[in-house]
Amino acid sequence: MIKSGIEEQRRGRAIALGIALLLNRPFRGRTMFRLLAFVPYVLAEVTAGIMWKLILTGDGTADALLRSVGLGALVRPWLADLDIVIWTLLAVLTWKYVGFAIILLLAGLSGVPPELTEAAEIDGASWWQTQRHITLPLLGPTIRIWMFLSMIGSLQVFDVIWVTSVPAVRSLGASATMATYMVDNGFFARLWGYGNAIAVILFVISFIAALLFQRFLLRRDIEGAVTGGRS
Incomplete structure (x- = not known):
């Protein structure tokens, strides 16, 4: 699940970055598209989980839609198949949280000086070259910051997985996260000591990850902000 979580973060970053770059360009209806991209994030996790469980359950909306367009052969037990349940849940999590990443990136894009992109266009740089050499570095x-929040959030994700996943499949580890594993074993299995140990390990991993991330990736950003404020 940890490996899949890393893959989900990479895929989510690529999707959110691409959408943010597109939504940062002026076009008709841009405000509405930004709103639609952010709506899933403001939905309660339990509400989103129940909604997707109803959509993906057997003979649910997803299966009916596939059959209606002649793709009935693609129908699968999305939440019960041990081989695809993890990818199903990763898609749900990407849909749920990509809006936050888009808003965060759009806020960062608003701080990119337009003079730099205009100068690059005058020099003959293409749109992709401008994004690659100017926008992305800035x-x-x-x-x-987004990577840090995503990393900590992936360790703590619980609500959506708990509501959407099937308990029997989750107990086999196919759709379990550290948080759901802790609750399943520490509360429902009444292994209090084991559950406490999982909670401590989860805290230690989050704490060490936060320290390492701050030490090697966020330090120069924080120091630059402090220096800029003093000057």
Whole structure:
């Protein structure tokens, strides 16, 4: 699940960054698209989990939609198949939290001086070259903060997985996170000591990850902000 969580973060970063770059360009209806991208994030986790469980359950909306367009062969037990349940839940989590990343990146894009992009266009740089050599480097601090929040959030994700996943499948580890594993074993299995140990390990991992991230990635951003404020 940890490996899949890392893959989900990479995929989520690519999707959110691409959407943010597109939504940062002026076009008709941009405000509405920004709103639609952010709506899933403001939904309660339990509400989103119940909604997707109803959609993905057997003969639910997803299966009916596939059959209606002639793709009935693709119908699967999305939440019960041990081989695909993890990818199903990763898609749900990406849909749920990509809006926050988009808003965060759009805030960072608003701080990119337009004079730099205009100068690059005058010099003959393409849109992709401008994003690669100007926009993305200037978005570095925002992307690093987002990576930190995503990493800590992936260790703590619970609500959506707990509501959406099937208990029997989750007990086999196919759709379990550290948080759901802790509750399953520490509360429902009444292994109090084991559950406490999982909680301590989860705290230690989060704490060490936060220290390492701050030490090697966020330090220069924080020091730059402090120096800039003093000057």
